[in-house]
Amino acid sequence: MPVVQMTAVSKTYRRRGRPAQKALDGLDLLVDSGGVHGFLGPNGSGKTTSIRVLLGLVAPDGRPDIRLLDRPVPAGLPDVIGGVGALVETPLFFPGFSGRLNLQLLAEAAGLPRARVEECLEIVDLRDRAGDRFKGYSLGMKQRLGIAAALLKSPRLLILDEPSNGLDPAGIRDVRELIRRLGRDGRTTVLLSSHLLAEIQQVCDSVSILARGRCVATGPVTEVLARGSSGAVRIRVPDAGAAAGVLSAADFAVSPPDVPDGRTLLVHSAPAPGDITRTLALHGIYLEELTPMAADLESAFLALTGDPA
Numbered sequence: 574m575p576v577v578q579m580t581a582v583s584k585t586y587r588r589r590g591r592p593a594q595k596a597l598d599g600l601d602l603l604v605d606s607g608g609v610h611g612f613l614g615p616n617g618s619g620k621t622t623s624i625r626v627l628l629g630l631v632a633p634d635g636r637p638d639i640r641l642l643d644r645p646v647p648a649g650l651p652d653v654i655g656g657v658g659a660l661v662e663t664p665l666f667f668p669g670f671s672g673r674l675n676l677q678l679l680a681e682a683a684g685l686p687r688a689r690v691e692e693c694l695e696i697v698d699l700r701d702r703a704g705d706r707f708k709g710y711s712l713g714m715k716q717r718l719g720i721a722a723a724l725l726k727s728p729r730l731l732i733l734d735e736p737s738n739g740l741d742p743a744g745i746r747d748v749r750e751l752i753r754r755l756g757r758d759g760r761t762t763v764l765l766s767s768h769l770l771a772e773i774q775q776v777c778d779s780v781s782i783l784a785r786g787r788c789v790a791t792g793p794v795t796e797v798l799a800r801g802s803s804g805a806v807r808i809r810v811p812d813a814g815a816a817a818g819v820l821s822a823a824d825f826a827v828s829p830p831d832v833p834d835g836r837t838l839l840v841h842s843a844p845a846p847g848d849i850t851r852t853l854a855l856h857g858i859y860l861e862e863l864t865p866m867a868a869d870l871e872s873a874f875l876a877l878t879g880d881p882a
Contacts, residue, residue, distance in 0.1 A: 713744025
């Protein structure tokens with residue numbers, strides 16, 4: 574069962590004295606249960622607005638079909654909101670209280686046992702620092718405590734909006750590893766919203782790419798990468814000029830690399846790497862290297878949207 578379904582969702586912001594701004598423009602989004610689903614797009618593409626609409630914090634235009642954990646939004650939100658954890662903005666806690674006490678207060682308000690606090694501290698690797706005051710935490714530790722708070726109710730869906738924003742490299746690494754573990758756990762589906770291409774590619778099983786308030790591609794990360802792949806391979810030969818002449822005469826599309834070195838060529842959209850090897854060998858040219866160019870989300874994003882990543 575999908576945990577999120579959004580069909581033809583639009584949202585227009587109207588402010589006095591300013592032109593109307595369309596944040597969402599017929600957005601379709603489907604997130605299946607399990608793993609980590611990336612929600613990728615540049616700042617201003619509609620990611621945060623989508624999450625706010627999904628959680629009932631912002632009203633969409635008209636009455637689109639929106640379902641969260643198989644319940645309609647907003648009418649069915651009271652039935653399922655207890656199964657949703659979310660970290661949408663910078664987490665707010667009592668700065669003078671310890672991390673553990675902050676979570677204990679939240680657990681008490683939700684009617685949860687204190688044992689759940691210790692479980693969540695363990696999940697986010699904060700047991701050793703749980704007795705320290707929140708104001709002394711690094712930004713990465715504060716983010717992890719916010720994720721722990723979102724996990725207190727053992728949610729079926731965990732929504733994280735730009736959890737790595739502002740973190741140093743060590744903090745980004747810690748949060749990424751935490752998200753990977755949550756995705757492997759199998760009990761919680763993670764919806765990770767980010768504008769960081771590397772973050773999505775490293776931790777997500779599937780991805781939806783947004784541009785100008787619309788979903789322009791969705792599916793397993795490997796499939797989306799394949800759609801944006803150029804199919805190019807890099808070859809290294811004793812004489813790049815001679816090899817380029819042979820391949821061009823055989824109707825291969827070739828180009829030099831960004832930094833020509835006289836021995837390297839890029840061959841585009843070759844039917845199979847073996848065709849390159851065979852063609853060159855027939856003319857006495859033997860490969861020293863043949864490497865398929867790895868696809869990445871940056872090239873996929875550019876190919877799918879034409880926008881800067």
